Amino acid sequence: MTRIPQSGRTTQAVSEVLNDPDSSLGNLLERASYLMQLENLLSGLLDSDLAAQFQVAATRKNRLILISPSASWATRLRMQAPHVIRSLQAMGIRQIEHIDIRVAPLARQPDGMRSKKPLSSAAKQALGHMAHLRDKSSD
Secondary structure, eight states: OEEOOTTSOOOEEHHHHHHOTTSHHHHHHHHHHHHHHHHHHHHHHSOHHHHTTOEEEEEETTEEEEEESSHHHHHHHHHHHHHHHHHHHHTTOTTOOEEEEEEOOOSSOOOSOOOOOOOOHHHHHHHHHHHHHHHHHHO
16 A cells, blocks of 8 residues: 655655654654553563553653553552662663653553563663663754
């Protein structure tokens, strides 16, 4: 499938648009992938019952924003925030210095308990590279 731009430019394959770091869609997919990786990473750092009760909503500047479905789960997450920040920074994700937790319905219902899956060395390395690239782009 190709995309036909209306600006008179040549057509591009969809895969080129998705993989183009300068395209809006490419940036959006990269951002979504980064947030999903952070959520998986955090799930591995927290107890399985707590890991099922949050979603990563966004990162803004040096803040990670999490959503939790109730005030009681949000409180438990807040108590774990210093540990999570230290762990993330030890893994090379140094730009996150604060965690904000908001109470709101989750986009997906918790499916019981998330299983803790350790990150592969390749995934850890990829997160480190993404953090390095993000740090360089914010300078």
